[in-house]
Amino acid sequence: MKRTILLALGLTLCAGVSLAQQATQAAANVADGKTLVVRARWLIDGSGDKPRHNVQIVIRGNRIVDIIPANSPSLPEDARVIDLGGATVLPGLIDTHTHIFLQGEDPAEGGYDAQLLKSPASYRAARAVVAARRALEQGFTSIRDMETEGAGYGDVGIKRAINEGLIPGPRMWVSTLSISSTGGYPLEGYAPEISVPKGAQLIDGPIEARKAARQQLDNGADWIKVYMTHRSWLDSQGALVSQPTLTVEELKAIVDETHGWGRKVACHAYNGPGLQRALDGGCDSIEHGLEISDAQIAQMIKQGTWYVPTLQVYYTDWDPADTDSGKRDRKRVALHGVAFTKALHAGVKMAFGTDVGGFKWSAPIAEEFSREVEFGMTPMQAIQSATSRAAELLGKRGEIGVIAPGAYADLIAVASDPLADITVLKSVQFVMKDGVVFQTREGMR
Numbered sequence: 001m002k003r004t005i006l007l008a009l010g011l012t013l014c015a016g017v018s019l020a021q022q023a024t025q026a027a028a029n030v031a032d033g034k035t036l037v038v039r040a041r042w043l044i045d046g047s048g049d050k051p052r053h054n055v056q057i058v059i060r061g062n063r064i065v066d067i068i069p070a071n072s073p074s075l076p077e078d079a080r081v082i083d084l085g086g087a088t089v090l091p092g093l094i095d096t097h098t099h100i101f102l103q104g105e106d107p108a109e110g111g112y113d114a115q116l117l118k119s120p121a122s123y124r125a126a127r128a129v130v131a132a133r134r135a136l137e138q139g140f141t142s143i144r145d146m147e148t149e150g151a152g153y154g155d156v157g158i159k160r161a162i163n164e165g166l167i168p169g170p171r172m173w174v175s176t177l178s179i180s181s182t183g184g185y186p187l188e189g190y191a192p193e194i195s196v197p198k199g200a201q202l203i204d205g206p207i208e209a210r211k212a213a214r215q216q217l218d219n220g221a222d223w224i225k226v227y228m229t230h231r232s233w234l235d236s237q238g239a240l241v242s243q244p245t246l247t248v249e250e251l252k253a254i255v256d257e258t259h260g261w262g263r264k265v266a267c268h269a270y271n272g273p274g275l276q277r278a279l280d281g282g283c284d285s286i287e288h289g290l291e292i293s294d295a296q297i298a299q300m301i302k303q304g305t306w307y308v309p310t311l312q313v314y315y316t317d318w319d320p321a322d323t324d325s326g327k328r329d330r331k332r333v334a335l336h337g338v339a340f341t342k343a344l345h346a347g348v349k350m351a352f353g354t355d356v357g358g359f360k361w362s363a364p365i366a367e368e369f370s371r372e373v374e375f376g377m378t379p380m381q382a383i384q385s386a387t388s389r390a391a392e393l394l395g396k397r398g399e400i401g402v403i404a405p406g407a408y409a410d411l412i413a414v415a416s417d418p419l420a421d422i423t424v425l426k427s428v429q430f431v432m433k434d435g436v437v438f439q440t441r442e443g444m445r
Contacts, residue, residue: 046387092141092410094390099357132169139428147178156220180227184245229274244274251281308353311371352386
């Protein structure tokens with residue numbers, strides 16, 4: 001007789017389970033070789049153009065082994081079935097631009113400076129643990145974390161603790177300290193005779209650039225994050241200007257070293273000369289890209305450069321409209337949507353990223369989907385940007401971001417159709433990572 005687990009309203013499998021018990025459950029699921037089946041009315045597999053109806057996802061250990069019709073009689077006798085009723089199942093989501101060591105700091109409480117000057121490393125690590133759990137609760141089973149903002153190699157430790165089952169969280173790809181140039185990152189504005197911490201590792205010249213990349217790679221960086229622009233403002237004609245940081249030669253040294261280790265380089269670049277240097281230096285992804293020219297789009301396509309736009313974060317925390325900074329804030333979003341739409345229509349490779357941490361982790365990460373759709377993506381394209389496309393950026397095509405044989409058993413479910421209403425992705429009801437149920441909430445049946 002097949003053992004059936006019905007996920008009734010309000011049932012939460014892991015809410016009261018200790019972390020040690022969750023780790024034991026994961027290990028047992030892998031070790032016993034028994035079959036787990038997730039049944040749902042609809043499946044969006046992350047790569048196909050259309051959803052599938054009435055399916056069963058067959059899982060052994062932490063991998064998907066098959067997808068079969070819901071009425072299939074061929075299940076093993078000892079199969080454990082999770083019946084999600086009328087839900088839509090999707091692959092675990094992937095956010096390719098996060099900051100677990102940032103918390104959307106309140107300027108009234110000292111903002112960015114206060115966390116670097118006043119928060120002990122232990123406190124920042126504790127908050128990062130909460131952020132990692134928050135990502136998983138929202139259905140993001142994988143993230144690329146884009147630097148620790150003065151917290152050193154703390155992301156390497158958080159990643160290790162997740163991998164060892166000590167804390168709950170998503171799969172992580174980390175970029176540790178990040179790299180910029182002198183004058184290219186806060187903290188700033190303090191008396192020159194006072195030494196204050198910086199939020200990035202600052203270098204000058206190709207030799208220092210290469211050494212910084214080596215240090216970060218040696219200490220566990222999966223990606224190297226480089227700031228190619230820093231502060232921005234409006235010129236006398238009202239155009240957005242962004243201060244360039246590294247030279248092409250400095251970036252080329254970083255890219256050459258990083259590629260030699262078999263890893264990749266992400267470049268924060270808003271617009272102008274800094275973005276052009278990022279492309280000429282051979283970066284693998286442009287982060288943010290608020291304003292991108294037609295020529296730069298053509299270069300991105302030719303070089304295979306990825307674009308991670310992070311739209312929603314620029315709609316938060318605007319300064320007053322009559323201030324210079326407020327005018328800059330509004331100009332950013334006016335340019336950003338245009339750049340996104342042009343890149344999308346031209347065929348630039350695009351992956352989902354939010355810059356969460358730049359805004360509070362208590363806010364819905366999935367708000368980014370609505371912005372993607374607003375500026376031209378179909379709901380399916382938006383979903384794929386956070387599943388199969390994001391997996392491709394991370395070099396994990398076929399392993400994450402898809403529901404297919406051989407992929408990791410990372411699944412989420414929502415109560416209704418995200419193709420009809422993309423905002424339902426802000427209310428993920430069911431999360432499974434590595435074949436282990438992390439949570440289920442009301443509304444699944």
